[in-house]
Amino acid sequence: MWQVPKSKWRLGIPIGGLVFLGLGVLGTIGFNVSMEVTSTDAFCTSCHESPSAWVAEEWKEKSHFKSASGMVVGCHDCHIPKPFFQKVWVKGTSALSHVSHQVFNPYEDKAEFESKRKELAERVWAKMKATDSRECRHCHDVERMDFDAQSKKAAAMHKRIEKMGRTCIDCHKGLAHNKPK
Numbered sequence: 001m002w003q004v005p006k007s008k009w010r011l012g013i014p015i016g017g018l019v020f021l022g023l024g025v026l027g028t029i030g031f032n033v034s035m036e037v038t039s040t041d042a043f044c045t046s047c048h049e050s051p052s053a054w055v056a057e058e059w060k061e062k063s064h065f066k067s068a069s070g071m072v073v074g075c076h077d078c079h080i081p082k083p084f085f086q087k088v089w090v091k092g093t094s095a096l097s098h099v100s101h102q103v104f105n106p107y108e109d110k111a112e113f114e115s116k117r118k119e120l121a122e123r124v125w126a127k128m129k130a131t132d133s134r135e136c137r138h139c140h141d142v143e144r145m146d147f148d149a150q151s152k153k154a155a156a157m158h159k160r161i162e163k164m165g166r167t168c169i170d171c172h173k174g175l176a177h178n179k180p181k
Contacts (some may be wrong), residue, residue, distance in 0.1 A: 018102075019120070023060075026073060028106070034088055034154075035087070035088075035091070038081055038091065038095070039074075039076040040074070040076070041056070041074045041075050041076075044056075044074075044075040044079075044100075045075075053061060055177050058176075058177050058178045059075075059177060061174050062176050063175060064078070064175055064176040065176075066079075071139075076138070077139070078135050078176060079094075079124075079135070080135075080174060081131070081134060081135060082135070082138050082153070085111070085154070114181075117180040117181075118180035118181075119180070121173070121177070121180050122180075125169050125173060128167070128168070128169040129167055129169055129170070130166045133167040133168035133169050136168035136169070136172070137168065140168065142158055142161060142162075145158055147159060157171065
């Protein structure tokens with residue numbers, strides 16, 4: 001039976017395994033760091049500066065930026081799913097679409113952006129509706145709401161939201177950004 005000469009392979013296989021493992025660890029760390037960095041408000045508002053600057057200014061005046069409790073909701077909290085595979089999918093499709101639009105067809109001025117706001121908002125609202133407002137529900141759990149602390153109208157709606165076939169975005173448009181005209 002043929003055997004590999006011991007002197008040639010004795011150190012090569014373990015060293016090769018360690019190099020492979022090291023590259024895997026570095027790749028995993030790099031991937032996770034890139035996911036974190038690209039989920040910051042600073043990244044979102046710097047990547048496509050004009051529309052993001054305009055909507056970021058609106059957001060700073062809304063309840064999802066300033067709250068009595070001090071809780072701050074960032075861009076990624078509403079626009080990027082928390083579950084891993086959905087997050088990777090959104091970052092790989094939607095985010096690349098945003099970047100390519102900014103590079104190849106940016107909005108020239110705020111008036112042009114405003115003319116598209118309704119279309120853009122409806123697209124986001126449709127995604128939120130399709131996912132049953134998954135990103136909203138990451139922080140807002142109807143089952144844990146204190147209905148006594150809400151207005152009677154809000155409490156009544158929240159108590160029967162599921163029976164009505166509605167989701168958060170059906171009633172809460174305009175919480176983080178201005179509604180289209």
